[in-house]
Amino acid sequence: MTKAKSRILGANNQSTKMQNRALVLKMICTGTNVSRIDISRQTGLSKMSITNIVSELISEGLVVIQPEQTDSSNSSAAIGRKPVSLAPDTGHHIVLGLYIARDYAIATLSNLKCEMTEEKKCTFSFEESNISFTDKIKTLIHSMLDAGMTEGKKILGIGVASIGPLDIENGVILEPPNFHTLKSIPIRQILESEFQCSVYIDNDMNASALAEKLYGSAKDAENFTYVGVTNGIGAGIITDSELFTGDMGFSGEIGHMTINCEGPRCACGNTGCLELYASILVIVSQAKSTIALGMDSALTELAVIDWKDIVKYAQIGDKFALSLIDRLCLYVSIGLVNLINMFDPLTIYIGHDIALAGSLAVQRLQSYTEGRTLSSKYKRVPIEISSFGDKAPVFGSVAIVLNQLFR
Numbered sequence: 001m002t003k004a005k006s007r008i009l010g011a012n013n014q015s016t017k018m019q020n021r022a023l024v025l026k027m028i029c030t031g032t033n034v035s036r037i038d039i040s041r042q043t044g045l046s047k048m049s050i051t052n053i054v055s056e057l058i059s060e061g062l063v064v065i066q067p068e069q070t071d072s073s074n075s076s077a078a079i080g081r082k083p084v085s086l087a088p089d090t091g092h093h094i095v096l097g098l099y100i101a102r103d104y105a106i107a108t109l110s111n112l113k114c115e116m117t118e119e120k121k122c123t124f125s126f127e128e129s130n131i132s133f134t135d136k137i138k139t140l141i142h143s144m145l146d147a148g149m150t151e152g153k154k155i156l157g158i159g160v161a162s163i164g165p166l167d168i169e170n171g172v173i174l175e176p177p178n179f180h181t182l183k184s185i186p187i188r189q190i191l192e193s194e195f196q197c198s199v200y201i202d203n204d205m206n207a208s209a210l211a212e213k214l215y216g217s218a219k220d221a222e223n224f225t226y227v228g229v230t231n232g233i234g235a236g237i238i239t240d241s242e243l244f245t246g247d248m249g250f251s252g253e254i255g256h257m258t259i260n261c262e263g264p265r266c267a268c269g270n271t272g273c274l275e276l277y278a279s280i281l282v283i284v285s286q287a288k289s290t291i292a293l294g295m296d297s298a299l300t301e302l303a304v305i306d307w308k309d310i311v312k313y314a315q316i317g318d319k320f321a322l323s324l325i326d327r328l329c330l331y332v333s334i335g336l337v338n339l340i341n342m343f344d345p346l347t348i349y350i351g352h353d354i355a356l357a358g359s360l361a362v363q364r365l366q367s368y369t370e371g372r373t374l375s376s377k378y379k380r381v382p383i384e385i386s387s388f389g390d391k392a393p394v395f396g397s398v399a400i401v402l403n404q405l406f407r
């Protein structure tokens with residue numbers, strides 16, 4: 001498993017044309033009421049080039065001219081003729097997204113605006129084999145395509161946002177910790193041969209960061225970090241508007257930074273890793289064990305406790321539930337402080353399961369990181385919930401394909 005050596009590529013007329021076309025398509029798909037004049041102003045391309053590119057995109061069913069909107073507050077004679085707005089064509093192409101978590105997968109259909117039109121879920125059990133796992137994934141996607149009114153529409157690709165580690169170059173899920181002993185799944189090859197379309201794969205944290213960059217609050221941010229907390233914890237890092245991937249795509253694994261060198265052994269081989277202290281799995285398990293010792297909390301009324309229950313009870317003021325969220329945030333903040341010191345982000349977006357805790361998490365994370373970074377005298381790094389909340393990796397799976405289209 002080696003990464004192909006990168007080549008320095010020159011630009012010829014054809015590749016420049018393709019780059020310009022991708023740029024124009026990206027502006028139309030990720031913007032609102034974009035006109036040819038807006039594109040010309042922002043890209044420096046000539047109006048003639050833009051007109052040619054837009055005509056091509058319209059004929060290929062990727063872009064439409066928006067019907068003129070009447071504005072009763074202004075007379076068109078007074079303000080002059082409004083420029084024609086362009087929008088992504090949502091009628092001819094679809095993008096298929098697949099988020100693979102530890103215990104379940106979610107498949108979605110989306111249009112070029114990253115708007116979901118269909119969503120289906122399947123779950124995995126502890127007895128899963130590589131064969132039963134891939135059968136479930138194929139059945140899930142087929143059932144969604146059958147239900148999703150896809151006739152006459154072209155699939156632009158399948159985006160797979162998966163828990164890692166992954167061999168992104170070859171499209172293989174390697175051996176994620178605690179993944180029901182599943183390993184070495186050539187997911188790209190399996191899906192390409194089953195569905196006869198291009199398949200792109202990335203880890204769920206990178207995918208979530210891409211969704212935030214293309215369609216979320218971070219469209220204009222050149223440097224930001226997405227942090228997802230679920231059964232594990234990881235980060236998707238955007239530097240200079242590009243995803244920071246490292247040599248082979250293993251970057252952003254903040255869940256495996258040591259926070260206690262005398263701590264317990266982690267499945268990754270390291271000791272005292274952050275995610276042994278700060279994950280949804282750990283917090284739920286702590287809730288159960290503390291309640292078994294006789295903790296006084298309304299949570300004791302429940303037969304089975306999950307993360308959503310902890311959030312729900314914390315929101316109505318249950319002290320024990322609040323203390324669990326507090327503890328989670330205290331540990332997650334260690335990861336955030338390290339990320340701020342390393343990457344100097346403009347903003348940190350948090351998503352995956354922790355997003356369900358909303359302001360309860362944001363306030364604590366903000367307070368635990370304040371004054372603990374070298375830059376804190378000079379700047380404040382706001383911590384915000386991802387635009388896609390706990391669904392960030394689901395939208396991220398779609399963003400993986402759209403990001404390819406815009407390149």
Ligand SMILES: [Zn+2]
Pocket residue numbers: 255256257266267268269270273
């Ligand atoms: Zn570890």
